[in-house]
Amino acid sequence: MTDTLPPRTAELPAQWTPGEVEAGLYERWVEAGYFTADPASEKPPFCIVIPPPNVTGSLHIGHAFEHTLIDVLCRRRRMQGYETLWLPGMDHASIAVHALVERALAAEGTSRRELGREAFIERTWAWKEEHGGAILAQMRRLGDSVDWTRERFTMDERSNRAVLTIFKRLFDDGLIYRAERMVNWSPEMRSVLSDVEVEHKEVDGELVSMRYGDGENAIVVATTRVETMLGDTAVAVHPGDERYAHLVGTEIELPLVGRMITIIADEHVDPAFGTGAVKVTPAHDPNDFEIGRRHGLPMPTIMDETGRIANTGTGFDGMDRFEARVKVREALAAQGRIVAEKRPYVHSVGHASRGRFEPIEPRLSLQWFVKVGPLAKAAGDAVRSGDVVVHPKELEPRWFDWVDDMHDWCISRQLWWGHRIPVWYGPDGEVVCTGPGEEPPAGYTQDEDVLDTWFSSGLWPFSTLGWPDATPDLEKFYPTSVLVTGYDILFFWVARMMMFGLYAMGERPFDTVALHGMVRDQSGKKMSKTVGNTVDPNVWMDDYGTDALRFALARVANPGTDGPIGEDNVASARNFGTKLWNVTRFALSHGASPALPLPARPTDADAWILGRLREVRDQVDALLEDYQFAKATEALYHFTWDEFCAWYVELAKPQLAADDATADGTRAVLGHALDALLRLLHPISPFITEALWTALTGGESIVVAEWPVAPGTPVDAAAAARVVDLQRLVTEVRRFRTEQRVPDSRRVAARLVGLDEAGLSGHRAAVAALVRLEAAGAGFTPTATLDVVLRGGPVHVELDTSGAIDVAAEQARLGRDLAAARKELDQSDKKLGNPKFVDKAPAEIVDGIRTRRAAAAADIERITARLAVL
RNA sequence: GGGCGCGUAGCUCAGCGGGAGAGCACUCGGUUUACACCCGAGCGGUCGCAGGUUCGACCCCUGCCGCGCCCACCA
Numbered sequence: 001m002t003d004t005l006p007p008r009t010a011e012l013p014a015q016w017t018p019g020e021v022e023a024g025l026y027e028r029w030v031e032a033g034y035f036t037a038d039p040a041s042e043k044p045p046f047c048i049v050i051p052p053p054n055v056t057g058s059l060h061i062g063h064a065f066e067h068t069l070i071d072v073l074c075r076r077r078r079m080q081g082y083e084t085l086w087l088p089g090m091d092h093a094s095i096a097v098h099a100l101v102e103r104a105l106a107a108e109g110t111s112r113r114e115l116g117r118e119a120f121i122e123r124t125w126a127w128k129e130e131h132g133g134a135i136l137a138q139m140r141r142l143g144d145s146v147d148w149t150r151e152r153f154t155m156d157e158r159s160n161r162a163v164l165t166i167f168k169r170l171f172d173d174g175l176i177y178r179a180e181r182m183v184n185w186s187p188e189m190r191s192v193l194s195d196v197e198v199e200h201k202e203v204d205g206e207l208v209s210m211r212y213g214d215g216e217n218a219i220v221v222a223t224t225r226v227e228t229m230l231g232d233t234a235v236a237v238h239p240g241d242e243r244y245a246h247l248v249g250t251e252i253e254l255p256l257v258g259r260m261i262t263i264i265a266d267e268h269v270d271p272a273f274g275t276g277a278v279k280v281t282p283a284h285d286p287n288d289f290e291i292g293r294r295h296g297l298p299m300p301t302i303m304d305e306t307g308r309i310a311n312t313g314t315g316f317d318g319m320d321r322f323e324a325r326v327k328v329r330e331a332l333a334a335q336g337r338i339v340a341e342k343r344p345y346v347h348s349v350g351h352a353s354r355g356r357f358e359p360i361e362p363r364l365s366l367q368w369f370v371k372v373g374p375l376a377k378a379a380g381d382a383v384r385s386g387d388v389v390v391h392p393k394e395l396e397p398r399w400f401d402w403v404d405d406m407h408d409w410c411i412s413r414q415l416w417w418g419h420r421i422p423v424w425y426g427p428d429g430e431v432v433c434t435g436p437g438e439e440p441p442a443g444y445t446q447d448e449d450v451l452d453t454w455f456s457s458g459l460w461p462f463s464t465l466g467w468p469d470a471t472p473d474l475e476k477f478y479p480t481s482v483l484v485t486g487y488d489i490l491f492f493w494v495a496r497m498m499m500f501g502l503y504a505m506g507e508r509p510f511d512t513v514a515l516h517g518m519v520r521d522q523s524g525k526k527m528s529k530t531v532g533n534t535v536d537p538n539v540w541m542d543d544y545g546t547d548a549l550r551f552a553l554a555r556v557a558n559p560g561t562d563g564p565i566g567e568d569n570v571a572s573a574r575n576f577g578t579k580l581w582n583v584t585r586f587a588l589s590h591g592a593s594p595a596l597p598l599p600a601r602p603t604d605a606d607a608w609i610l611g612r613l614r615e616v617r618d619q620v621d622a623l624l625e626d627y628q629f630a631k632a633t634e635a636l637y638h639f640t641w642d643e644f645c646a647w648y649v650e651l652a653k654p655q656l657a658a659d660d661a662t663a664d665g666t667r668a669v670l671g672h673a674l675d676a677l678l679r680l681l682h683p684i685s686p687f688i689t690e691a692l693w694t695a696l697t698g699g700e701s702i703v704v705a706e707w708p709v710a711p712g713t714p715v716d717a718a719a720a721a722r723v724v725d726l727q728r729l730v731t732e733v734r735r736f737r738t739e740q741r742v743p744d745s746r747r748v749a750a751r752l753v754g755l756d757e758a759g760l761s762g763h764r765a766a767v768a769a770l771v772r773l774e775a776a777g778a779g780f781t782p783t784a785t786l787d788v789v790l791r792g793g794p795v796h797v798e799l800d801t802s803g804a805i806d807v808a809a810e811q812a813r814l815g816r817d818l819a820a821a822r823k824e825l826d827q828s829d830k831k832l833g834n835p836k837f838v839d840k841a842p843a844e845i846v847d848g849i850r851t852r853r854a855a856a857a858a859d860i861e862r863i864t865a866r867l868a869v870l
Numbered sequence: 871g872g873g874c875g876c877g878u879a880g881c882u883c884a885g886c887g888g889g890a891g892a893g894c895a896c897u898c899g900g901u902u903u904a905c906a907c908c909c910g911a912g913c914g915g916u917c918g919c920a921g922g923u924u925c926g927a928c929c930c931c932u933g934c935c936g937c938g939c940c941c942a943c944c945a
Contacts, residue, residue, distance in 0.1 A: 278945050287943045397873055564882055575907040586904030738911040744900045836925040845888055
């Protein structure tokens with residue numbers, strides 16, 4: 001029959017070499033235009049905006065993880081007939097980039113100040129070219145099905161126009177304002193940071209209690225930041241605190257400085273904490289600032305932008321804040337004013353999360369803010385109304401928690417590179433905001449600060465599509481379909497996009513927010529550079545291939561949950577790829593093809609595997625629709641390995657050796673099943689499936705193949721049940737052989753009694769092949785027997801093991817079986833003996849227990865008899 | 871202090887009302903014509919603890935113990 005088969009289009013090498021399979025494939029896909037999205041297409045749109053990775057060196061494992069998930073979604077949708085678009089982008093203006101460039105400069109013995117603005121910007125662009133290019137190359141290597149014709153950067157011209165447009169609108173609507181506020185200051189970056197860029201960490205500090213004033217007016221206050229006492233303008237006590245009632249309104253002298261400060265009463269003070277009295281430094285502590293505002297206190301700033309003490313008129317001026325902390329304490333001690341010191345004192349301190357993790361300094365400063373109230377409310381309502389779905393749902397409270405109580409967003413940064421704030425100041429204090437294309441009046445000077453990088457990133461879902469122009473892309477792809485990102489970025493980025501999307505477009509930026517967890521190391525620990533447990537995905541791609549890396553990552557991706565991954569996972573995924581490769585080689589070498597018609601009268605094995613394939617397809621389909629990557633991947637792994645390879649292929653071997661009709665049917669089933677399986681696996685492991693699928697089908701590319709749909713034929717439950725019985729029988733005989741130490745290679749003469757009655761008449765050859773039995777010839781004398789109870793009935797197996805059997809091993813085996821059967825009988829009896837159970841439990845459950853009881857009883861009888869013979 | 875979640879086989883994790891599962895690790899056997907990156911068989915768990923609901927609980931409820939993450943202005 002071989003001559004009627006379609007020609008094979010490719011010879012598969014005997015060995016799967018990921019590097020060779022991947023070589024040039026991605027470029028071919030791009031060239032074929034598979035990834036290019038056409039806004040004029042009639043197909044339904046599916047659009048994903050991708051988080052802009054910082055240009056911080058390389059695409060780390062977290063990016064590889066996220067990109068894999070996004071690409072799985074995109075590739076599946078493309079196969080389903082959607083016009084898909086996923087936009088790549090880069091973020092070049094963040095604090096992190098500045099910090100890195102700054103660090104590189106420091107290594108060269110220079111600094112941003114020495115270099116000057118122009119040279120610094122040039123230097124940063126060079127950084128972008130180098131590292132941005134590297135990251136994009138890695139995205140290609142990962143197989144990201146990106147539309148490269150729309151490659152986007154946050155700093156390109158279109159992005160600039162979008163930023164100017166929205167800034168102007170917000171400004172004109174009164175949603176952007178400039179004010180002197182308490183901000184998070186990074187002395188290292190010499191810039192303000194937004195609240196979310198500050199990470200609070202417990203540190204071992206000190207709590208110093210010191211005495212202000214003398215004699216009857218003395219009052220003791222405690223602080224973890226002694227140096228700030230230089231900027232104190234009051235001491236506060238609780239209004240109801242009788243201990244201090246007589247002091248409220250009086251003045252005492254501030255030690256070291258000599259200034260007179262007032263004792264005030266404020267509700268904020270907790271009378272139960274410490275002495276119940278608090279020093280107030282309005283310009284260097286958020287709470288103190290509020291107290292200062294309530295009481296109209298002076299607010300002297302006593303630190304410069306680099307964190308050095310300044311303008312106190314004391315000898316501490318010029319000292320670094322940490323040095324001053326020690327020196328001020330010593331000076332106070334010399335005056336006998338230190339009452340108590342607690343060290344270490346564990347308390348929470350804010351650190352710059354995107355820079356060098358320096359402690360941030362609360363500082364009073366003039367900055368630009370977005371009035372977030374109406375924007376944040378809309379962002380919350382969008383999720384409340386179900387307009388935008390947060391997945392998994394458990395993370396919704398976090399969203400509301402944040403959005404419903406959001407502080408105004410500080411958007412100005414004292415960096416040199418980024419989108420410049422489009423506000424100009426006139427000679428007489430005029431303030432003008434310019435929109436795109438607008439020129440400021442002559443003689444005006446522009447604000448020096450640049451915008452927070454999340455300001456432009458927040459426009460991503462529509463700026464990348466051409467906004468503010470009404471482009472076809474925008475028309476077709478907005479709102480985007482799903483945002484895939486880590487839960488850690490919810491507040492940074494997702495919140496900004498929601499606010500801006502709803503404000504600028506009047507419509508949600510995406511239908512679904514699918515949140516994934518973080519990749520952890522193989523023992524479940526958080527990856528961190530300082531711990532040194534980070535992994536480079538490139539190394540794993542080198543060693544195991546991209547398909548293996550993607551498969552391993554998808555396999556641990558449970559929604560909103562962190563997944564541990566180690567080299568073992570990737571090796572296991574590589575092994576899976578090898579398995580897939582080899583089984584396809586087997587199929588091809590036996591003439592399997594999906595072009596062959598499925599048999600009109602399939603064998604039990606054929607019907608079973610096609611039925612299982614259909615169930616697995618439905619399952620995988622539903623799981624991916626629900627962003628359950630790990631479960632979908634796991635289902636495919638087990639179906640492929642434990643069912644298709646381990647059972648179907650083994651059953652197919654005797655079928656291929658049978659009559660022509662059976663053999664051809666088997667070739668068709670092998671071909672159809674493998675074809676569908678490869679297509680189901682393609683979104684997860686694109687390269688290997690492409691190589692195997694084109695070899696199997698001769699098709700153009702699996703990238704544009706159809707996602708498998710459920711066939712109309714019903715699942716043959718009876719055939720499936722017979723296969724399950726067959727598996728049981730085979731496993732039992734194998735177990736017996738192993739325990740009797742019959743070498744796997746030796747064929748054993750055997751007689752199977754009851755096979756026909758059990759409904760397995762057609763499977764005699766299959767059983768013989770799978771357990772290496774041969775037909776009992778003349779003079780057959782069984783030396784061992786074995787009973788296996790199947791759903792279809794009992795089967796008695798007689799074997800000639802050519803020698804005495806190992807009675808001890810057989811007794812041990814039967815003993816274990818007997819114990820299991822007795823336990824089963826006991827449990828069943830207990831249940832059935834309970835009238836309430838029989839009464840209240842559903843009939844099918846009770847019937848099930850009855851059947852199990854009967855089976856157990858029969859087992860006990862059989863095993864006991866067998867043991868007696870032994 | 872508030873929110874979310876987790877404690878299941880040596881390790882990492884699925885399962886979440888009716889017969890305890892997977893991967894890796896481990897033990898034993900294997901040159902069967904796709905595959906040793908493999909095949910076959912096996913060992914291994916009072917499902918954190920204590921109550922409750924139920925005919926029935928790893929699964930639902932309550933409390934406790936241990937752990938993680940996020941948020942919050944504790945000097």
